[in-house]
Amino acid sequence: MHIIESGNVAAASGVQLSGAQVIAAYPITPQTPLTEKLSELVDAGELNAQYIPVESEHSAMSVCIAASSAGTRAFTATSANGLLYMNEQLHWAAGARLPIVMCVVNRGIGAPWTVWNDHQDAMAQRDTGWIQLFCCDHQQIIDTVIQAFRLAETVRIPVMVCYDGYILSHTYMPFDIPESAAVSRFLPEFAPDWALDPACPANLNTVTLPDIRPNVRGETAPGYMEIRQNLHGDMRRAIDVVADTDAQFAKTFGRGGNPFIEPYRCDDAEYVAVAMGSLSYHLRDVIDVLRQEGLAIGVAGLRLYRPFPNRAVAEALSAKKGVIVFEKAVSYGYEGPLYADIKAALYDCDHRPAVHNYILGLGGREIKTDDLFDSLRTSCGADAPATREPAFVGLKI
Amino acid sequence: MATNKTTILNLPEEELVHPGNRACSGCGLSIVYRTGLKALGRETILVVPPSCLTVLQGLYPIAATQLPCLNVTFASTAAAATGVLGALRARGKTGVQVAAWAGDGGTSDIGIQALSGACERGENFIFICYDNEAYMNTGVQRSGTTPQHVLTTTTPITGKHQKKKDMPAIMAAHGIDYVATASAAYPLDLYDKIIKAKTISGPKYIHVHTPCPAGWGFSARYTVKIGRLAVETGLFDLYEQENGNFRLTGASQKLLGKKRKPVDEYFATQTRFKGMDTEKTRIIQEEVDQKWEVHEKAAAGIC
Numbered sequence: 001m002h003i004i005e006s007g008n009v010a011a012a013s014g015v016q017l018s019g020a021q022v023i024a025a026y027p028i029t030p031q032t033p034l035t036e037k038l039s040e041l042v043d044a045g046e047l048n049a050q051y052i053p054v055e056s057e058h059s060a061m062s063v064c065i066a067a068s069s070a071g072t073r074a075f076t077a078t079s080a081n082g083l084l085y086m087n088e089q090l091h092w093a094a095g096a097r098l099p100i101v102m103c104v105v106n107r108g109i110g111a112p113w114t115v116w117n118d119h120q121d122a123m124a125q126r127d128t129g130w131i132q133l134f135c136c137d138h139q140q141i142i143d144t145v146i147q148a149f150r151l152a153e154t155v156r157i158p159v160m161v162c163y164d165g166y167i168l169s170h171t172y173m174p175f176d177i178p179e180s181a182a183v184s185r186f187l188p189e190f191a192p193d194w195a196l197d198p199a200c201p202a203n204l205n206t207v208t209l210p211d212i213r214p215n216v217r218g219e220t221a222p223g224y225m226e227i228r229q230n231l232h233g234d235m236r237r238a239i240d241v242v243a244d245t246d247a248q249f250a251k252t253f254g255r256g257g258n259p260f261i262e263p264y265r266c267d268d269a270e271y272v273a274v275a276m277g278s279l280s281y282h283l284r285d286v287i288d289v290l291r292q293e294g295l296a297i298g299v300a301g302l303r304l305y306r307p308f309p310n311r312a313v314a315e316a317l318s319a320k321k322g323v324i325v326f327e328k329a330v331s332y333g334y335e336g337p338l339y340a341d342i343k344a345a346l347y348d349c350d351h352r353p354a355v356h357n358y359i360l361g362l363g364g365r366e367i368k369t370d371d372l373f374d375s376l377r378t379s380c381g382a383d384a385p386a387t388r389e390p391a392f393v394g395l396k397i
Numbered sequence: 398m399a400t401n402k403t404t405i406l407n408l409p410e411e412e413l414v415h416p417g418n419r420a421c422s423g424c425g426l427s428i429v430y431r432t433g434l435k436a437l438g439r440e441t442i443l444v445v446p447p448s449c450l451t452v453l454q455g456l457y458p459i460a461a462t463q464l465p466c467l468n469v470t471f472a473s474t475a476a477a478a479t480g481v482l483g484a485l486r487a488r489g490k491t492g493v494q495v496a497a498w499a500g501d502g503g504t505s506d507i508g509i510q511a512l513s514g515a516c517e518r519g520e521n522f523i524f525i526c527y528d529n530e531a532y533m534n535t536g537v538q539r540s541g542t543t544p545q546h547v548l549t550t551t552t553p554i555t556g557k558h559q560k561k562k563d564m565p566a567i568m569a570a571h572g573i574d575y576v577a578t579a580s581a582a583y584p585l586d587l588y589d590k591i592i593k594a595k596t597i598s599g600p601k602y603i604h605v606h607t608p609c610p611a612g613w614g615f616s617a618r619y620t621v622k623i624g625r626l627a628v629e630t631g632l633f634d635l636y637e638q639e640n641g642n643f644r645l646t647g648a649s650q651k652l653l654g655k656k657r658k659p660v661d662e663y664f665a666t667q668t669r670f671k672g673m674d675t676e677k678t679r680i681i682q683e684e685v686d687q688k689w690e691v692h693e694k695a696a697a698g699i700c
Binding site for chain 2: 021022024049052054055056058059060061062063064067068069074089092196197201202203206208214215
């Protein structure tokens with residue numbers, strides 16, 4: 001069924017179709033309409049879930065952690081400082097291997113206060129052990145939420161579904177709501193292999209020693225470091241599961257096909273612009289004009305940020321003359337975090353393109369199409385500067 | 398009045414805490430936990446933040462507790478209990494108690510926001526705070542419930558300047574149906590209070606005074622004696638507040654109309670009070686006397 005609605009409602013529809021059983025949330029702009037919609041669906045009896053209006057984001061993730069540990073499908077959503085307030089709990093959720101799904105409606109971080117969009121919130125959670133997926137439009141939001149539950153439950157790793165605050169969360173676009181029966185086939189009921197249960201007591205997440213240690217039956221149990229290595233190994237394997245989940249989704253619903261990178265006019269391109277989220281679609285219009293001017297350029301929208309699909313990135317970009325990374329986040333004192341990752345992914349390639357970094361749109365600073373033209377024209381061609389320092393686009397002072 | 402008081406003869410024999418756990422010798426929590434789990438029974442899911450209890454319960458992969466237990470972060474105890482309850486409702490599971498079990502710091506300091514939220518939402522759980530009056534697991538740092546003048550590793554010379562936070566009163570102010578205090582020195586009183594809490598729906602809060610030999614500075618064999626002295630001097634009162642009705646219980650109730658032991662008798666037993674002097678002791682004795690005047694009037698029906 002096609003409807004015209006906001007990105008937040010697209011996310012809520014995905015959660016409804018996925019049959020989340022426990023939802024806990026605390027309001028923060030621009031996530032709020034998503035949780036309002038979910039509470040409305042639960043209140044109206046259209047979603048059979050426990051909606052828990054907690055007193056903080058820290059508690060929202062605590063509820064999800066406990067609900068997931070007790071064998072239910074759990075969901076929350078947040079933005080910006082709310083996500084940062086959860087930080088400790090994000091590590092806990094991933095460390096405890098709980099398949100929680102969370103929408104992150106991307107917003108800049110204070111101080112100073114901003115309610116507008118950038119990606120600093122999600123990028124700051126890069127090393128929490130969560131899978132991070134970025135969406136470009138409303139259809140991708142609903143589709144990715146549904147996929148996220150299946151992905152999380154397959155690898156037992158929590159998943160963040162990130163989409164741009166206001167640009168996607170509050171704008172209205174047409175999108176298709178998949179048939180409920182088809183979603184149920186794609187995403188069967190949550191069947192955890194263990195859960196908190198008095199019939200089979202276990203002490204979960206207890207203090208774990210630096211070294212391995214036998215249990216009461218004399219079997220060797222892992223130490224803390226083995227448990228961490230296991231999460232890392234499963235995160236790397238999750239790259240294949242992301243691809244498989246996308247393929248199965250495409251087979252059922254006819255959408256998808258680009259699990260890691262969504263290319264636009266990249267095949268014969270000498271230069272490729274890279275971005276995450278709605279900006280990669282914005283760049284398509286710019287690329288179309290530059291193509292008319294004779295520049296062989298395309299755009300690659302990166303969908304999966306963690307685990308980082310480094311082989312797919314190398315494959316897509318290594319043969320190019322230049323790669324121009326646009327991002328809405330900074331690793332203060334170094335460069336854009338995505339830029340650093342893309343350069344690292346290209347390091348082992350025989351041919352390494354020049355890679356440029358533009359930082360833009362922080363705290364909702366308008367991204368002018370003219371600025372994108374200027375950046376791309378500057379970075380493409382024989383005269384392109386060799387500088388590796390990130391350039392801030394759109395500064396006015 | 399509790400009609401069927403439990404005695405040592407009809408306390409369940411089954412132990413849900415294994416012997417040989419990692420508690421210090423003389424640990425008041427050992428008594429509280431052993432008795433508390435007997436009262437809670439096997440159909441219980443525990444939620445525990447970092448505290449001495451985390452250590453008591455054992456290091457992976459060995460556990461000292463025979464109940465399912467979710468270890469959670471410091472600030473999240475009551476929210477995690479909420480999540481377990483939500484999952485039980487979603488799965489249609491009934492008849493399982495959810496008990497959050499935290500220390501005084503995990504309850505009255507870092508855990509108070511989540512606890513307050515859970516009480517406001519009316520979550521159906523029992524929250525047990527074992528109050529050993531400082532951050533004992535990290536090495537005796539002051540907490541919100543450390544009494545005034547007590548020496549800790551963060552109040553090392555002049556003692557704590559502030560008064561003890563009255564956590565049960567804060568909980569009662571949430572308007573929840575059951576708030577009680579108890580003491581490690583009176584385990585049967587604690588047992589009966591947990592049994593009663595199990596029959597009440599909504600949030601239940603039990604605050605348990607828990608002597609700590611290492612942190613308070615007394616010999617491990619005096620845990621019960623010192624716990625009793627705290628009650629006998631009127632410093633810590635055993636009571637219940639059921640549906641808003643306050644009543645003293647057990648040993649505290651028996652003190653009504655009687656002469657209490659002087660507070661300095663309690664202070665003299667522990668090195669943490671060695672900063673007390675005559676004037677400080679006089680002021681605290683006065684405060685205790687005033688508090689008990691209110692108890693006496695209330696018991697006599699004079700408001």
